[in-house]
Amino acid sequence: MIDLLIAGGGPAGLATAVHAARAGMETVVVEPRGTPVDKACGEGIMPGGVRALTDLGAEVTGHPLRGVRYLDGAHRAQASFRGGTGLGVRRTVLHAALSRRAAEAGVTILPGRVGEVRQSADRVYAAGLRARWLVAADGLHSPVRRALGLDLPDPRPRRYGLRRHYRVAPWSDFIEVHWSRSGEAYVTPVGEELVGVAVLGTARRGFDDLLLGFPHLAPLLAGPPDGAVRGAGPLRQRVARRTAGRVLLVGDAAGYVDALTGEGIALALASAAAAVRCLAAGRPEAYESRWRRLSRRHRLLTEALVRASGHPAAARRIVPTAARLPAVFAAAVHALQ
Numbered sequence: 001m002i003d004l005l006i007a008g009g010g011p012a013g014l015a016t017a018v019h020a021a022r023a024g025m026e027t028v029v030v031e032p033r034g035t036p037v038d039k040a041c042g043e044g045i046m047p048g049g050v051r052a053l054t055d056l057g058a059e060v061t062g063h064p065l066r067g068v069r070y071l072d073g074a075h076r077a078q079a080s081f082r083g084g085t086g087l088g089v090r091r092t093v094l095h096a097a098l099s100r101r102a103a104e105a106g107v108t109i110l111p112g113r114v115g116e117v118r119q120s121a122d123r124v125y126a127a128g129l130r131a132r133w134l135v136a137a138d139g140l141h142s143p144v145r146r147a148l149g150l151d152l153p154d155p156r157p158r159r160y161g162l163r164r165h166y167r168v169a170p171w172s173d174f175i176e177v178h179w180s181r182s183g184e185a186y187v188t189p190v191g192e193e194l195v196g197v198a199v200l201g202t203a204r205r206g207f208d209d210l211l212l213g214f215p216h217l218a219p220l221l222a223g224p225p226d227g228a229v230r231g232a233g234p235l236r237q238r239v240a241r242r243t244a245g246r247v248l249l250v251g252d253a254a255g256y257v258d259a260l261t262g263e264g265i266a267l268a269l270a271s272a273a274a275a276v277r278c279l280a281a282g283r284p285e286a287y288e289s290r291w292r293r294l295s296r297r298h299r300l301l302t303e304a305l306v307r308a309s310g311h312p313a314a315a316r317r318i319v320p321t322a323a324r325l326p327a328v329f330a331a332a333v334h335a336l337q
Helices: 011-022 047-056 091-104 143-147 207-211 264-280 284-309 312-324 326-336
Strands: 002-007 027-031 063-065 067-071 076-080 086-088 108-111 124-126 129-136 160-166 174-180 183-191 194-201 225-232 247-249
Touching: 002 011, 002 124, 011 027, 011 047, 011 091, 011 264, 027 129, 047 086, 047 091, 047 264, 063 183, 067 312, 067 326, 076 312, 076 326, 086 183, 091 108, 129 143, 143 247, 160 207, 174 312, 194 207, 247 264, 264 284, 284 312, 284 326, 312 326
Parallel strands: 002 027, 002 129, 027 108, 067 174, 129 247
Antiparallel strands: 063 086, 067 076, 124 129, 160 194, 160 225, 174 183, 183 194
């Protein structure tokens, strides 16, 4: 019997595996996709996430990020990170680096899917294996979470994201969030000649059609598109709880508000570390409260922004207000980093 079985070999699952291996646990990851895995995401990692990657021993290359900037074509608000830099990283680069680190740590990665999950008082049965614990790190629409009955309905309008890269030199070392009536465009420099653009909103149209809603951004994307458009959504996922018997939910599987504030990777890495600490201490029941504490600021700030973006009058005031109150905007950025 192994100590820990992990469903999902994305960043959250691999980070959990590395932490578990360091804690002396025999760990197996089950993942159906080959390395590296790509995904629609903003690809900006906040300073806290960069520190977490360093702590894991993962060597990740990317474009240094100095802060966050909001724009609407007429107004601008920006704040630099405090006590560190962020990093713009292609998702494939991040996944490859974490895969290498997991291999170095002695983690076993098996191809396949975790289907039915059965539990007894002291073990979990899944994917043909027996384990003391199971961590579900199988993404936004986690099949394990759904099978355990932990999904909650969400009556609010659904939001989606589409991402595309452009071969163009970054014009800024800030993460830029461009606001318009169409939604938000999240721009991240990820290389010397590459930027990623993620368009977020409730409209379900093609990427090019959505980009027309940002006339102040489109002229900056002078280079050719690089790669296919990738999509994700619905983004918001409400979850009843993060534990179910001997199963813990980590990363996006644990619940998700929105991609707007760019904290997905940092939260995934933090929840991975917290889950393993609870298991190593023999206190899995403590994980729920730890997850709530470490994600609280992100959930509150992101929820407030998403609610405001859903009301045209409020959305129009976000960037002008941030520009008039730079100290408040800086405090919000610092709270998320």
